[in-house]
Amino acid sequence: MSEPIIEVQNLKKHFPIDKGFFRRTVGHVRAVDDVSFSIRKGEVFGLVGESGSGKSTTALTILRAWLPTAGRVTFHDYRSGRTHELSSLRTRKLVPLRKELQVVFQDPYSSLNSRMTVREVISEPMVIHGEHNSKKIDEKVVHLLESVGLRAQHINRYPHAFSGGQRQRIAIARALSVDPQFLVCDESVSALDVSVQAQILNLLTDLQTQFDLTYLFIAHDLSVIKHICDRVGVMYAGKLVEVADTDDLFRAPRHPYTESLLSAVPEADPDVKATRIVLEGEIPNPANPPSGCYFHPRCPYAREICSTEEPQLGQPDGDTNRYDACLFSDELELTGVNEIPEEHSI
Numbered sequence: 001m002s003e004p005i006i007e008v009q010n011l012k013k014h015f016p017i018d019k020g021f022f023r024r025t026v027g028h029v030r031a032v033d034d035v036s037f038s039i040r041k042g043e044v045f046g047l048v049g050e051s052g053s054g055k056s057t058t059a060l061t062i063l064r065a066w067l068p069t070a071g072r073v074t075f076h077d078y079r080s081g082r083t084h085e086l087s088s089l090r091t092r093k094l095v096p097l098r099k100e101l102q103v104v105f106q107d108p109y110s111s112l113n114s115r116m117t118v119r120e121v122i123s124e125p126m127v128i129h130g131e132h133n134s135k136k137i138d139e140k141v142v143h144l145l146e147s148v149g150l151r152a153q154h155i156n157r158y159p160h161a162f163s164g165g166q167r168q169r170i171a172i173a174r175a176l177s178v179d180p181q182f183l184v185c186d187e188s189v190s191a192l193d194v195s196v197q198a199q200i201l202n203l204l205t206d207l208q209t210q211f212d213l214t215y216l217f218i219a220h221d222l223s224v225i226k227h228i229c230d231r232v233g234v235m236y237a238g239k240l241v242e243v244a245d246t247d248d249l250f251r252a253p254r255h256p257y258t259e260s261l262l263s264a265v266p267e268a269d270p271d272v273k274a275t276r277i278v279l280e281g282e283i284p285n286p287a288n289p290p291s292g293c294y295f296h297p298r299c300p301y302a303r304e305i306c307s308t309e310e311p312q313l314g315q316p317d318g319d320t321n322r323y324d325a326c327l328f329s330d331e332l333e334l335t336g337v338n339e340i341p342e343e344h345s346i
């Protein structure tokens with residue numbers, strides 16, 4: 001098992017709610033609420049959950065796009081052999097590290113500047129990080145274009161001349177232009193057609209080997225997660241409720257919320273009758289979450305104690321690869337999925 005490249009400990013990101021003429025803070029939105037996990041070097045770690053569960057906020061707080069409210073994010077830089085405490089670094093020391101931690105966003109139509117040529121888009125991070133030699137920049141841009149499946153003659157075109165899938169390839173090339181070690185893919189295939197999704201996922205897999213990358217992959221589509229991720233973390237209302245190897249999580253979930261997500265995946269075997277678990281109610285208001293287990297108002301297995309005692313993310317006996325945050329995970333027999341049917345797989 002490889003060493004961690006990113007370690008997240010008790011990370012919190014709360015946004016103040018200001019009201020009134022004097023903009024008094026009357027509460028906080030707990031977008032990320034005490035989340036801990038680590039991402040091993042060379043792996044694809046997935047984050048999955050409903051919209052508003054805190055996946056993107058977690059990723060952006062790791063990248064220090066936002067300052068954490070509390071907690072630590074540690075980056076182990078394998079090139080320099082140094083360890084950096086990202087959550088508390090001053091901006092001056094953070095800027096050179098930004099090239100090691102890059103991101104590809106969801107919408108390639110808004111993430112690329114339509115007034116810049118492909119060359120300018122891809123080379124911009126290189127210039128920001130000190131590369132001003134035009135010949136070297138052109139050589140690298142052409143190499144990156146070819147690596148992501150585009151051609152050298154595309155270099156002087158503008159983003160509007162490309163399809164959604166091609167634009168996402170340009171966005172990936174831009175992220176790779178500064179040779180990062182860690183790449184966040186924030187719903188990077190969600191806006192694409194299914195056939196194009198498959199091409200981009202396969203491209204990301206190839207690039208991982210070629211560029212020695214580690215991914216944090218955010219998605220709400222379980223077939224995408226199953227296709228690309230080595231391990232998965234499941235988020236609910238700003239908290240991590242389960243972490244496991246992808247196959248283990250799909251086959252035998254330990255948290256009722258994971259089971260309900262998996263129940264939405266169609267059964268591959270036509271002889272097996274699938275039972276969809278339809279959760280009552282809505283994801284809780286992050287400004288006013290429920291007491292005890294945040295999932296208890298919707299959990300089909302909730303008991304009285306669940307409304308008062310908050311479960312902590314912990315490991316089951318004898319299994320060092322899994323974590324869950326359910327008071328009764330050892331007793332519950334939850335249903336997973338064995339395989340995703342052909343038409344729903346990537």
Ligand code: SF4
Binds near residue numbers: 256293294300301
């Ligand atoms: Fe459900 Fe209780 Fe487990 Fe929460 S702790 S997931 S409410 S059984």
